Amino acid sequence: MNPRGLPEWASAMIVLVLISSESGMSGAVPLTTNISNTSGESIDPVIATSGSNIYIAWVDDTSGDNDIVFIKSDDGGENFGDQIPFDDEGDSTTPRVTASESNVYVVWTASDDIFFAASNDTGATFSEPINLSSNPGVR
Secondary structure, three states, X not given: OOOOOOOHHHHOOOOEEEEOOOOOOOOOOOEEEEOOOOOOXXXXXXXXXXXXXXXXXXXXXXXXXXXXXXXXXOOOOOOOOOOEEEOOOOOEEEEEEEEEOOEEEEEEEEOOEEEXXXXXXOOOOOOXXXXXXXXXXXX
């Protein structure tokens, strides 16, 4: 227990997901899942949904610098797939994720540049990250 009387994991910087099958109305304890589950710190989670798909991205420093990590659930949050890290060779921050039908888009900043990756298969695979800031005349 930590000084606040909470379990040790509660004082760590991790990404937790709370899932309630009844919109939180019954008073039942929601399912809690640690989806970051790394040795580093995980911060700034963002979430998007499309149908029963849940998409989450966050900043993780396990590799020694801040990277963007993505994970998805296709069953309303009961199970999550493997983490997909985005490597942009910079110190990544401010992830954003949005989804529409089978398309999922992730954007973030790294070393003052803006990066973008897209998926057209509900987040199973993504394009190589594109540096939107490196285009001439775009900034």
